[in-house]
Amino acid sequence: MQAGHFLNAKQEQRRLSMVTCYDYTFARLLARSSIDGILVGDSAAMVMHGHPSTIAARVEMMKLHTEAVARGAGDKLIVADMPFLSYRMGWTSALDAAHVLMSAGAQAVKLEGVDGHEDVVQRLVESGIPVMGHLGLQPQSIHAFGGYKVQGRGDEAAQKILRQAVALEQLGAFSIVLECIPAPLASEVTAALRIPTIGIGAGAGCDGQILVLQDLLGMNTDFHPRFVRHFLEGANAIVDALDGYDQAVKSGSFPAVEESYT
Ligand SMILES: Nc1nc(=O)c2c([nH]1)NC[C@@H]1CN(c3ccc(C(=O)N[C@@H](CCC(=O)O)C(=O)O)cc3)CN21
Numbered sequence: 001m002q003a004g005h006f007l008n009a010k011q012e013q014r015r016l017s018m019v020t021c022y023d024y025t026f027a028r029l030l031a032r033s034s035i036d037g038i039l040v041g042d043s044a045a046m047v048m049h050g051h052p053s054t055i056a057a058r059v060e061m062m063k064l065h066t067e068a069v070a071r072g073a074g075d076k077l078i079v080a081d082m083p084f085l086s087y088r089m090g091w092t093s094a095l096d097a098a099h100v101l102m103s104a105g106a107q108a109v110k111l112e113g114v115d116g117h118e119d120v121v122q123r124l125v126e127s128g129i130p131v132m133g134h135l136g137l138q139p140q141s142i143h144a145f146g147g148y149k150v151q152g153r154g155d156e157a158a159q160k161i162l163r164q165a166v167a168l169e170q171l172g173a174f175s176i177v178l179e180c181i182p183a184p185l186a187s188e189v190t191a192a193l194r195i196p197t198i199g200i201g202a203g204a205g206c207d208g209q210i211l212v213l214q215d216l217l218g219m220n221t222d223f224h225p226r227f228v229r230h231f232l233e234g235a236n237a238i239v240d241a242l243d244g245y246d247q248a249v250k251s252g253s254f255p256a257v258e259e260s261y262t
């Protein structure tokens, strides 16, 4: 799948599935799945590195994760998040950051918001870099938003998101993530655009959905916002396996003869 195929999917009314991925081993598993696209999200700063927000993500961090994913992802579309402020200090430094991510193996980049960096979106697109937008809840602006809260409630806030989505489409974005907005607003935005919307906490009216891989695999039991569904009870499955290994070691049943060299 390439960025251009996202537009075809919307025209043909096929829904799109995306997940985040930060490493080679999971990328190999995703390559075997029917998932359409992979986001090397700046959520890596939280999920992989234990930071309290995505603000700690750096171009160098995103580069290493993108390279690892690209080695395992086969022909899946890889989108990499541009880290906080890397696209807010002018288009030349934004192009530098995008260059790093594209040469690391990304086929597109994602930027949060649009107001104030319209020129960056335009320059990236003109340079042959497919751009994905990200509206609604923008985790990089957590300190300005005052928490991870649903966005676009009320007429004014809803109109702002609709305006930003139309602006991104006009600037040449190939798709837009809509995060944590009311489902009716996401449906309205989706209907207003030719490019596909990818929702997370934005209801079933989007053209596609995205979830953080570790969330859908149920690997993090203390993070359960409303939009997360566990498709596996991963945390329990993994801790059970670890306890099984621990018991086998302590009882002396592991390693067996056939697991040892003569
Ligand atoms: N593991 C992980 N999954 C994610 O989806 C994710 C990250 N990390 N890190 C970056 C952002 C942060 N995200 C978040 C984090 C918390 C909520 C949350 O607590 N939502 C409330 C909404 C409350 C309201 O305003 O009504 C909820 O209870 O669902 C939402 C999105 C989504 N992103």
Ligand SMILES: CC(C)C(=O)C(=O)O
Binding pocket: 020, 039, 040, 041, 042, 043, 044, 054, 081, 177, 179, 200, 210, 211, 212
């Ligand atoms: C939640 C998705 C959309 C994201 O931006 C990330 O994982 O960083």
Ligand SMILES: [Mg+2]
Binding pocket: 041, 042, 043, 054, 081, 139
């Ligand atoms: Mg992100």
